[in-house]
Each structure stands twice: as structure tokens, then as C-alpha cells.
Amino acid sequence: MVQHSALSPVPTLRTSRLVLVPLGPEHLEGVWAALGDEESNRLTGTHATFTREQVAAHLERIGAADDRADWAITSSDDGTYLGEVVLNELDDENACMNVRIALVPGAPGRGYGTEAMTAVLDHAFGAVGLHRVELSVYAFNPRAQRSYEKAGFVVEGRQRHTLLWDGTWHDSVLMAVLATDPRPSSDAPAPTS
Template sequence: MIDATALAAKPVLEGDRIRLVPLAERHADAFHTTFQDPETRRLTGAHHHWTRAEIGAWIAECADRTDRLDLAIEDRESGAYLGDLALSRIDQDNAHGSLRIALVPAATGRGLGPEAIRLLLGHAFDRVRLHRVQLEVYSYNERARRAYERCGFALEGRLREALYWDGAWHDVLVMAALRPAGPAQ
């Protein structure tokens, strides 16, 4: 059904303004810095404060993982780190997985997130042959929700008060995109 070998082969995906490349040690400092930013932490719901050593150890494992795909988002011209995204929690029997994305603060609001998501969705649907990709977004992150909708994600449900952040409970919205209709694979 799906091509699980496509998760082991770490692609480079080229867009108009960005390039998705395998997450590597050269991205670790920028990755760590991104998750020290309070707004990034709020938008991603990241309670855990990862140390630079923990990030480095985790990134070192990414190249050998065959059950997920972790990619850095780089500026196509300069090679600057703009964020990362992952395709994980792959259910081979039901051909679906989960997507997560985080951008450096300077990269938000420029349409780079949707470009990265579309590149990854194309790979997930065409190469990995997933049928469905889902994500979770916090109810207070309207900008991300609109971007996901522009990429073909539809709201499927709400996990009421599933995130406790800054002294208040927030809903988690579940969204998914389906492989475009075409011949069955």
C-alpha cells in the first residue's frame, strides 16, 4: 500500500523560495534557538525545554530513522535555516501519518510555511503514497489554521481544553488533508 522505503530515503525537495533537506547537525544550533523563543514555544505548545545536547542527540538519530521523515526548511538562495517539519506517526495499514511544522520567528507571515507544507504533502502522497496526513493546531493559532486550510487541510474535530498554557486551557483542533482523487494505488 504505502512505500515505507520512501521514509528511509531522505529527500531534498525544492520549492520556489525554499528547499527541504534532511535535518542534520548543521541545523542543531538554529533548531535549539528557535525553541527558546517564547512565541514559538506557545504556537507549538512546547512545554519541555530541550537542551542543546538533547537536540543534537535527537537530530543525530534522524538520518537513520525509517519510520519518519524530519526535514529542515532552508532559504533556497542563502541556505539559511528557516524551520523544520516532520512526517511521523506513520500507520502503514491505514496509509496515514502526522505532520508537524515550526518556523523561526523571522520566517513567519511570508508564505514559507505553506510552501514547505505543500512540498511535504506532495512527497507524502506521491512518493510515500499516504492517503491521509493529519495535524493538530491550537485554537489560538488562527494564522496557522488559515495556512493549513490553504494547503488542503480540513477541520475534522476539536479536543476540548487539551492544552494548558499560560494559566488557561485551550482547545486542540485536528485537521487533515487527503490524497487528491485519482487512480487507486
Template sequence: MLRARSPTATRSSSVSWFVCVACGRTTFRPWRDGRWTPAGWAATSGWVVPPSEAEAKERIAEWCANDKDDLGFAIETLEDPPILVGNIGPFGARPKDRCATIGIALGREYIGRGFGTDAMHVIVDCGFREMGLHRIQLDVWPFNPAGVRAYEKAGFVEEGRRRESFWHDGQWYDAVIMSVLDHEWAAHRTRS
């Protein structure tokens, strides 16, 4: 179930279109509300963990200041106090084309436990219903089967590969390109 609180939501005011979203076992909160912490960065960044708390705070502040048109959300549990699970958000939106890319990162201990699936459903639904998007896309690495499953559960389909575009652990990997269109999502929602 999706709950959104924003009496002033509009498609043109991307950052302010909602304050908090709760779905399943998770809550989304905008990065800009001050809850994002260095520990959260370390738990969800995966590849690049800042060496110090000061650097983490600096990177987070810089990211929030420079990406005013992109939405970024901390994914938290509904527990009290909430536990940071990861982050998610659409970025690189092209208003003329009504298209955006989604990025998601989960802490390792939360992968495969349904948090990614919950988060993808919420952000895709908001992208189509609140932001008026026509297409949502993402890249996933073939060594991330839990991610592929979560994306497929949210209606994404593989549409191609960018060959040998990612160097990891001493070898090249293809990027798997997946997307979902607004009419596909509408059909998917009625089946789910």
C-alpha cells in the same frame, strides 16, 4: 514547482525517497544530512530550547537515531548560504491505514511570510504522491492563525477539536484537528 532528486525512491524506503526538494523560496533537506544545528533547534523549537549546545547536539542525534521511520526535514531558504527557516515532516505513519500526521515548526521571524504554506504544499504532495498516503492530519492551536491559514491553503479542513488538551500561558486551549484526504488534495491541486 517541486524538484526532487532520488533515483532510488520507493514508498517502502521512507527515509531515502528523496535527497532534496525545492519549492518556491525554500529547500528541504533531511535532518540526517548533518545540517541541523543547535542554532536551528533554538530558532524553530519554540517551547523547549536546550540550555547548551552539547545538549542540543545530543537531543538531535537521539531523535535521528530513534525515529528511523519518520521523515524530518530542515526548511531552508534558497539563499547562499541557506538560512534555516524551520522544520517539517510526517510522523506516526500507519501503513495499513495509509495515514500520517504532519508536524511543522517555523522560527518566529518567518511566520506569516509564506514559508509555512510552501512547506505544507510540498510535504502534503510528497505524502500523497510519493508515500501513497490516503489521509494526512495535524493538530493546530487556535492562537496560531497563520498556521491555520497555511493549512487551509494546502487543502486541510477542520474536522473537530480535542477540548482543553493544551495548557499554555496559564489557560487551557482546544487542539483543532485538521486533515486532508488524497482525493481532496488531487482536486485542490487542479484548482491551485
């Protein structure tokens, strides 16, 4: 059974280099800056444009939801905002959730994404009690696919023409990890709050 209490309040998760804290209004600057980056928007397939007020309202709202968990990925050294990772789209009966992650420009390629994802999967399969976590990644994003594979995801299939970007259709790759799948060991200790 899915433990909603492990999704809200969103617990803090720690790894050797990162602290994943509940995403909230205090992260507005970092979230807003990332939304202004064209390459980040292409990689995440973000067509929509948001006002700063809409983003602020979203950050105010998400903490109360018990069917999702939004984390800010921060540096354990100095608290720098490095990106966000979100468990959402809860399918209660089938103990399944979707996950998405995006680091801020300049942060990819240093292992932070894989480290954060591993901590979230530990929590998802541990305290939350999920059986399956899935995601979709665009076929033009091999860096993300490689990171997800390192975290334990396997490719399940390909969805054709899921994104129209600058007049060109792109496919996406469906990846998932089950609670029973082998995963790399994690250094993430149990949630602290």
C-alpha cells in the same frame, strides 16, 4: 502500501523559494535558537525543556528512522535555516501520518510555511503513498490554520482542553487532508535525492 524508502533516506524537496533538506546535526544552531523562543513554544505547545546535548542527540538519531521524515526548511537563495517540517507517527496499515511544522521567529507570514507544507504533501501522497495526513493546531493560532487550509487541509473537529498554558486551558483543532482531496497545485518538482 507505504513506501518506507521514500522516508529514509529523507529526500531533498525543492520549491521555487525553498530547499527542504534532511534535518540533521548541522541544523543544531537554528533548532536550538527556535527552542529558546517563548512564543514559538506556546504556538507548538512545547512544555518540555531540552538540553543542547539532548537536541544534538535527537538530530543525530532521526536520519536513520524509516517511519518518519524530518526536513530543515532552507532558503534556496542562501541556505538560511527557516524552520522544520516533520512527517511522523506513521500508521502503516492505514497509510496515515501526522505532520508538524514550525518556522523560526521572523519567518512566518511570507508564505514559506504553506510552500513547504505543499511540497511535503506532494511527497507524502506521491512517493510515500499515504492516504491521509493529519495535524492538530491550537485554536489560538489562526495564522497556522489559515496556512493549512491554503495547503488543502480541512477541519475535522475540535478537541477540548488539550493544552494547559500559563494556567489557561486551550482547545485544539484537528485538520486533515486525504490523497483524494482537492489541493492547490504545487510548483515542487520530484525529489532530487
